[in-house]
Amino acid sequence: MKVSEIVARCEELYSDLHLSYVKEWKRRNKRKAIGYMPIYVPRQIIHAAGMLPVGIMGAGDTLEIIRGDAYYQSYICHIPRSTIELGLTGRLDCLDGLLFPAICDVIRNLSGMWQLMFADKYVKYMDFPQNFNESIGGEFYARELEQLREDLVKMGNKPVGVDELNESIIRYNANAKAIKDLYALRSDAPHRVPTYELYLLMRASNILEVSEHTSLVEEYLSAVGKEDRQELDNIRVIVTGVFCEQPPLGLIRALEHSGCYIVDDDWVLGARFIDRDIEVGDDPIRALATGYIKHGVATSSRYIDQEEKGRHLLDRVEELSAEGVIFASPSFCDPALLERPMLQAALSKSNIPYTSFKFGENSGQYQVIKEQTGTFSDSIKLWGTA
Amino acid sequence: MTRDATVQKEQSMVLQKDMIAAHFKRLANAKETGKKVVYTFVPGNLNELIWAFDMLPVHPEINALQSAMRKKSSSYVIEAEKFGHSEDVCTYVKCDIGMLKKGNIGPTGEKLPEPDLLLLSYTGCFTFMKWFELLKQEYDCPVAMLHVPYQADGEKTPEMIEYVSKQLREEVVPLMEKVSGNKLDKGRLRMLMESSARAEENLVAVWESAKNKPSPIDAYFGGVYYIGPIFSAFRGLDVAEEYYRTLREEVDARVEHKLGPITPDGPMKDERYRLVVEGPPNWTSFREFWKMFYDEGAVVVSSSYTKVGGIYDNGFRHDPDRPFQSMAEYCTGCYTNLNLPTRIQYLQQAIDDYHADGFLINSIKSCNSFSAGQLLILRELEKRTGKAGGFIESDLVDPRYFSAANIKNRLESYFQMIDAKRNG
Numbered sequence: 001m002k003v004s005e006i007v008a009r010c011e012e013l014y015s016d017l018h019l020s021y022v023k024e025w026k027r028r029n030k031r032k033a034i035g036y037m038p039i040y041v042p043r044q045i046i047h048a049a050g051m052l053p054v055g056i057m058g059a060g061d062t063l064e065i066i067r068g069d070a071y072y073q074s075y076i077c078h079i080p081r082s083t084i085e086l087g088l089t090g091r092l093d094c095l096d097g098l099l100f101p102a103i104c105d106v107i108r109n110l111s112g113m114w115q116l117m118f119a120d121k122y123v124k125y126m127d128f129p130q131n132f133n134e135s136i137g138g139e140f141y142a143r144e145l146e147q148l149r150e151d152l153v154k155m156g157n158k159p160v161g162v163d164e165l166n167e168s169i170i171r172y173n174a175n176a177k178a179i180k181d182l183y184a185l186r187s188d189a190p191h192r193v194p195t196y197e198l199y200l201l202m203r204a205s206n207i208l209e210v211s212e213h214t215s216l217v218e219e220y221l222s223a224v225g226k227e228d229r230q231e232l233d234n235i236r237v238i239v240t241g242v243f244c245e246q247p248p249l250g251l252i253r254a255l256e257h258s259g260c261y262i263v264d265d266d267w268v269l270g271a272r273f274i275d276r277d278i279e280v281g282d283d284p285i286r287a288l289a290t291g292y293i294k295h296g297v298a299t300s301s302r303y304i305d306q307e308e309k310g311r312h313l314l315d316r317v318e319e320l321s322a323e324g325v326i327f328a329s330p331s332f333c334d335p336a337l338l339e340r341p342m343l344q345a346a347l348s349k350s351n352i353p354y355t356s357f358k359f360g361e362n363s364g365q366y367q368v369i370k371e372q373t374g375t376f377s378d379s380i381k382l383w384g385t386a
Numbered sequence: 387m388t389r390d391a392t393v394q395k396e397q398s399m400v401l402q403k404d405m406i407a408a409h410f411k412r413l414a415n416a417k418e419t420g421k422k423v424v425y426t427f428v429p430g431n432l433n434e435l436i437w438a439f440d441m442l443p444v445h446p447e448i449n450a451l452q453s454a455m456r457k458k459s460s461s462y463v464i465e466a467e468k469f470g471h472s473e474d475v476c477t478y479v480k481c482d483i484g485m486l487k488k489g490n491i492g493p494t495g496e497k498l499p500e501p502d503l504l505l506l507s508y509t510g511c512f513t514f515m516k517w518f519e520l521l522k523q524e525y526d527c528p529v530a531m532l533h534v535p536y537q538a539d540g541e542k543t544p545e546m547i548e549y550v551s552k553q554l555r556e557e558v559v560p561l562m563e564k565v566s567g568n569k570l571d572k573g574r575l576r577m578l579m580e581s582s583a584r585a586e587e588n589l590v591a592v593w594e595s596a597k598n599k600p601s602p603i604d605a606y607f608g609g610v611y612y613i614g615p616i617f618s619a620f621r622g623l624d625v626a627e628e629y630y631r632t633l634r635e636e637v638d639a640r641v642e643h644k645l646g647p648i649t650p651d652g653p654m655k656d657e658r659y660r661l662v663v664e665g666p667p668n669w670t671s672f673r674e675f676w677k678m679f680y681d682e683g684a685v686v687v688s689s690s691y692t693k694v695g696g697i698y699d700n701g702f703r704h705d706p707d708r709p710f711q712s713m714a715e716y717c718t719g720c721y722t723n724l725n726l727p728t729r730i731q732y733l734q735q736a737i738d739d740y741h742a743d744g745f746l747i748n749s750i751k752s753c754n755s756f757s758a759g760q761l762l763i764l765r766e767l768e769k770r771t772g773k774a775g776g777f778i779e780s781d782l783v784d785p786r787y788f789s790a791a792n793i794k795n796r797l798e799s800y801f802q803m804i805d806a807k808r809n810g
């Protein structure tokens with residue numbers, strides 16, 4: 001496939017709020033599909049149960065919210081209302097269950113709303129430990145994972161043993177490797193991998209069966225190498241704060257067109273949540289738990305105990321030779337907005353320039369933001385600082 | 387023996403005032419007396435453990451609400467926003483950070499001591515974690531994280547309790563031993579927990595007094611005073627036990643004399659509306675807000691906010707025979723750690739048990755933990771109980787979000803709605 005074909009395929013998946021791929025996959029495989037909210041869930045267990053994990057990240061700016069707004073006050077972020085809208089309009093009917101990861105109080109409370117509003121569906125709140133001692137938090141999390149495994153065994157009528165889990169772990173490790181290569185190429189040669197394309201590929205990982213996604217990324221990597229793309233005089237930036245509610249596609253394009261090469265980001269972070277391979281062995285549940293406890297990435301919903309706050313971001317800036325950081329946070333997002341001053345302080349101490357804005361997944365106007373990031377880019381180009 | 391009903395309120399209030407003043411004095415002198423100071427949160431707090439180490443607790447949320455009542459919160463919130471905090475986030479956090487930036491002067495006008503330990507009991511609210519991460523940037527002291535799992539399926543499982551107890555035994559207590567320089571005094575812990583259980587028993591009796599008609603208490607506006615000692619620095623101490631004993635006697639006497647609650651304008655005469663309230667109050671205009679209720683003869687007979695520190699009316703008592711499990715059960719059981727279906731059940735039960743005419747939600751802009759999902763709570767409760775449901779919006783400590791005229795209008799329509807339902 002050519003790059004344009006791959007991108008078109010991803011665009012189609014991205015904009016299909018009716019989840020046709022999921023319906024077709026279920027029909028073909030006669031199996032169930034389990035949705036999950038941001039940021040991260042252990043998709044390997046769902047996959048091992050013969051089910052399709054499906055990432056739900058709101059509805060972007062294309063769905064008119066009619067009923068979802070009646071469930072939320074104006075001062076709550078947008079993603080829960082669009083998720084409810086998707087649910088109430090039947091767009092999520094093809095999901096047999098939905099997982100709600102413990103990342104904030106809004107998603108937490110949404111899990112209970114889902115229990116009431118969609119009582120015939122499987123609902124699980126994934127409580128992630130904030131204690132990172134393997135014999136305490138690790139033990140607790142392994143039990144959470146075991147519970148998920150048992151629930152899915154019951155639902156799917158299919159045993160999920162060591163072999164099935166290891167097989168899934170292998171496939172997800174391969175996927176993580178392909179994604180790592182994709183990010184590495186973008187950071188090495190950002191003009192070759194526009195973020196618009198990378199983003200769509202990442203969003204496709206929410207929907208596609210994992211190996212199909214891996215192949216698609218690999219195909220993209222090979223196809224993009226053959227294309228001649230012109231390098232621009234852009235600055236290299238990291239975008240952070242976008243781990244849950246997503247900016248509309250137009251906003252991502254606007255950032256790129258404002259003189260910024262995005263060399264790292266935290267959207268669709270779930271696909272890159274554990275920063276190394278999960279071990280294949282006799283106790284895959286324990287291996288998944290250890291992966292989370294020991295090698296999860298730094299993000300707002302994960303308590304940082306020993307490490308200096310912002311260390312991870314500073315390291316990324318250095319590794320990727322980024323010249324600045326863009327804080328993009330959904331409006332009313334406590335996790336992103338409370339994290340922000342701490343990360344900004346760490347950047348200021350190291351004289352790393354940054355700029356910040358808020359957005360909503362349904363924001364229609366990007367001009368002001370584009371001007372802001374454009375000015376940020378210009379001032380770094382001119383003076384090396386913002 | 388019953389007391390004279392007209393003077394009773396005074397006694398418990400005096401006791402409370404004295405214990406708070408004494409505590410702030412202890413805090414002000416902490417450095418001289420060598421006492422170690424622990425900052426920690428209200429919900430599911432580990433007060434008995436803190437006192438067993440002879441450390442002094444400070445609760446940032448209480449500082450924030452007291453700042454609001456003293457009309458200082460606005461400037462603190464603005465100060466925090468100057469330091470880059472978003473206008474969108476929890477104002478309790480900003481009020482605390484602003485207060486810190488302006489010298490950390492506590493409610494009695496004395497400077498609060500810096501913490502020797504941040505005890506991050508992460509219960510019922512995600513923001514707590516960010517809050518102490520922020521404070522950790524300001525203070526050079528260790529943090530003890532106690533992660534309390536959420537009751538996502540409406541129950542405390544043995545695994546949850548084991549997880550919390552294990553953190554307590556293997557991480558929190560050893561760190562407290564290190565910071566305090568003392569070994570855990572198990573005998574003292576037992577005594578403190580025994581005392582807590584006695585105070586809890588009396589508080590439950592006070593809550594249940596509201597089943598009487600007229601209710602002798604207002605379980606929201608008055609209730610926030612009643613929870614003061616037990617949810618803050620005093621549970622487990624003799625002073626708290628004495629306070630709840632006194633309060634219970636006072637309330638019993640009011641029941642005997644068929645008296646309504648005492649309001650800032652004197653005893654409430656005519657009980658016209660009995661309400662259950664969900665959500666925290668507004669602190670910046672607390673009196674004005676309360677007046678909107680008692681002027682109309684509305685009394686709150688049960689509220690969820692007064693269960694935010696811990697729920698006792700389901701039978702929970704601190705149990706000295708199982709100290710760690712008991713603390714774990716307490717932490718896990720706070721109101722905002724319950725899933726939405728359980729919160730709805732809890733409110734529904736209160737509406738029935740307390741013979742309420744309706745329920746009202748005060749939705750707080752700051753607080754996703756309480757507020758996200760409240761519109762569904764409203765619909766479900768209306769559907770299940772057939773009672774009138776009201777919905778108003780305000781904030782805890784940011785006066786910019788308290789619109790008196792708007793709230794008053796809404797309340798007036800709400801009371802009319804109850805009348806209409808009554809008249810059939």
Ligand code: SF4
Pocket residue numbers: 077078079080103104105106107244245330332333334335336
């Ligand atoms: S956008 Fe932020 S506040 Fe809203 S659900 Fe996501 S993490 Fe929670």
Ligand code: SF4
Pocket residue numbers: 447476477478479510511512513514722752753754755756782
């Ligand atoms: S979000 Fe609510 S519960 Fe959490 S700290 Fe703020 S006011 Fe308290």
